[in-house]
Amino acid sequence: MSETRTLTPAAERVLEVAGKLFYANGIHAVGVDSIAAAAGVTKKTLYDRFGAKETLVAEYLRRRDERWRAHVLAVVAHGARTAPVRRPLLVFDALEQWMATENSRGCGFVNAHAELPDGEHPGREAIKAQKEWMLGYLRELAEAAGLRSAGKLAESLFILLEGATVAASLNVVPWAVASAKRIAKQLLESAT
Template sequence: MTPAARRVLEAAAKLFYERGIHAVGVDLIAAEAGVTKKTLYDRFGSKEQIVVEYLADRDERWRAFLAPYLDAAPNPAARVLAVFDASRAWATPYSPKGCSMVNAHAEISDPAHPAYAIIIAQKQWMLDLFTGLVAEIAPHRAGPLGRTLMLIHEGALVAHGLHTFPDPIGHAREQARSLLADADAEAGADAGDRAAKR
């Protein structure tokens, strides 16, 4: 990406997140980036493509931000909690108004929009991440438990953006920890039952 194109994307990202996608036009993006509209269209082709690249870039940066938290966690339960730790560390500097994907979905609900697939794929990735992690703890309950953790996490992101109460992501982490402890205890009991039947 050329320096001018990078400036366009950075300006668009800031404006889209702060003001909303529909409220921001290409004239404003070009002015904020210090480029001509021709330069903007030469690189991106359309505002829709800028939205796609904005959301794809946010997703890529979030995954890169999360990776060291997951790598440093010693076991599956700790990795689940590490997702909440990473979200908490990410939220204030990068998402003070809540999740960019949720915010974008409020404006882009048409599956035909090219950015729609980015939004849905990012949330599916998060669900798959939670489900995969808990499959190592409670394999027979991985689907429902993964969905529950996803709901807790997403609710915390929304509450953070709304400033409903202090530290919703920290609160969600504690709920997740309790849920994991219950699942671990249940898995241990199931293993004991199976051993007793042998």
């Protein structure tokens, strides 16, 4: 993940408004005119601060990733007394909390990926970095717990998380995250 850059108050407003609009309506449905108007700035200010809509999209995704990572780490840290073998399950708790407050339309990164087919779009790098971090963090938790085949286990947990996110956002499976957590618990038990 790239380093967070310091933004002017106007640029912060633009980024906050753009993030809300992109997530609620879709990246392509939101134009710079709408963002500038909602943020109370001119289009010139928006372009002066970000250069292009693509840069703004990438910055929105990086900021969302920063918030997600901080949330996951805080939930896992809060459960520090949890046995190491059960710590990966705390990530499912983090997802459930996040879904309740931040993810009414599903995963912002998956949504953005669907809208950004150009592999060279700067937002694609932010999306990939977010998913790679999550997989790596799950592997780190599994290794710290001394679980067998930590890499393969992390892949399975990652797939469960991603599937639960989609199923929950579509209301296809009631209690999708809780169901995924139950399956994850079985996987953890078989890996001890």
